[in-house]
Amino acid sequence: MDRPKSSLEGFVVPGIGVDVVDCERMKFALERTPRIRKRLFTDAEIEYCEKYRFYERHFAGRWAAKEAVTKALGCGLIQWNGVEVMRQRRRAPTVRIFGKIKQFADAVGVREEDIHISITHSELSAVAVCTIRREQIAR
Secondary structure, three states, X not given: OOOOHHHHOOOOOOOEEEEEEEHHHHHHHHHHOOOHHHXXXXXXXXXXXXXXXXXXXXXXXXXXXXXXXXXXXXXXXXXXOOEEEEOOOOOOXXXXXXXXXXXXXXXXXXXXXXXXXXXXXXXXXXXXXXXXXXXXXXX
16 A cells, blocks of 8 residues: 555554445446456455355345445455455355555554454345454554
């Protein structure tokens, strides 16, 4: 991240973020602009979501998680595909961070293993919550 270190002095990571995404709106965006998948999601996320009949719900959940993560970090969505939601069978989803978001997290002392997410969805909407839990606050 090109932000001078001094601009982060006194910055406090919010530590919690939440986002809600309308599933029908996500479906409309994916159908209207198919290339948007590659801009917003990683190949692994696309593969995961598209194996489901109601794929838009899974894409919406992942988009909500990306937003929730950047809100919890306090950086906002500075890179569309800088957060990847990963899922292992019968386990809570986890995230990997890349690029500008990773640089920001490093600058404020947050590691990937400090980031915890939860995603849920219905036919109408998807909701994600992110918390950042650290043993020690970085200085």
